[in-house]
Amino acid sequence: MGECYTNIEKCHTEYKWIIQQFNSHLEICEMFMEVEGIILQSPEFYTEIDGHRTTWNLQVFFNGSKEEYKDWISFQINYLSEMDDNVIGYYKIHLVKNNGTRVLVCKSNKLVGFNKTNSLLINQFFEKNTILAENDFLPNDALTIICEVVILGEPFTTLGPKPITQPKYEVLEDYQQLFNTRACSDVIFILGERKIKAHKAILIARSAVFFTMFKNDEKAGNKNCVVNITDMNLEVFNEFLRFIYTNQIFHLNEFDKELLFAANKYQIKLLKEICEYSLYKSLNVNNAAQTLVLADDNSSSQLAVHTINFINKYGLEVINTIGYKAMETSHPHLVTAIYKALTIDRKILKIEHESIEQCSTPIFELR
Secondary structure: OOOOOEEEEEEEEEEEEOOOOOHHHHHHHHHHHOOOEEEEOOOEEEEOOOOOOEEEEEEEEEOOOOOHHOOEEEEEEEEOOOOOOEEEEEEEEEEEEEOOOOEEEEEOOOOOOEEEOOOOOEEEEEEEHHHOOHHHOOOOOOEEEEEEEEEEEEEEEEEOOOOOOOOOHHHHHHHHHHHOOOOOOEEEEEEEEEEEEOHHHHHHHHOOHHHHHHHHHHHHHOOOOOEEEOOOOOOHHHHHHHHHHHHHOOHEEEEEHHHHHHHHHHOOHHHHHHHHHHHHHHOOOOOOOHHHHHHOOOOHHHHHHHHHHHHHHHHHHHOOOOHHHHHHHHHHHHHHHHHHHHHHHHHHHHHHHHHHHHHHHHHHHHH
């Protein structure tokens, strides 16, 4: 007996949109009071199905899409590709809480058709007053929206037995789920009045410091694993734990300094390198001295070397900053290190210059 299998190609895409200074957008709306006047648009993102690339973007209407929805935020998914045929699929829209948990706001209960002239508009995405009252959704005044789109392609048929496909690796998704639910947790971190649950096995696998800490508790017969955290705030600690579980950081630019401290304290090498690179990319005249102090305090030798080179390059501009004057008082040894590096650079330049002069043949000797 012959057999065949008919299936439909699927393309699953997730797009994260972080809207910073969210309250400022709302204040602008109140100032102008224009219906449909304040529309924020995301950059384009892409999917590919049946060999065709499709283009999308998202829009937020801060005064609602119509007068009757002025107390609501409206949301729109735009299909921007030039393809004539409809693209069909499903969608889900989530908001993200400050602990990384996704909250489903809306989804399609049946197949939806997308085309360039028919955008998907959600008039009552969420109420303005509700989102402002729920502080969990606006960490550092930033709203995070995740749009999931699943596009269906053409049916295809495979003759013969069902083909063996490459399995999907779901470890990261599993650990993300564990981070979100904290199911079967066996450690409690205390931050002020807040209790944060976690899993010992994951912590000791990622950090030698946690390994030693829990090993010593085990030897001492301490069955209740409770750890007080006094040197990180709740938002930073949640970012720190998220990285331990998933290797992901949602707010690196905001917390790279604090996360560098955490990575150094708990000896998490990859996180430390990520933070060092983030600080290096954002290096400028005004923050150079503070960055050097941070590198010194957290044993970030590579970041320190690059920062010293930067300071020597922009000399007087950096020396005249408030941060540099504070560093002279709090970390005078760094001023010495800067001077030594500058002296060495000048000696090298002098040696190179003398070598060039010795190797050069005067023109009159060639005649």
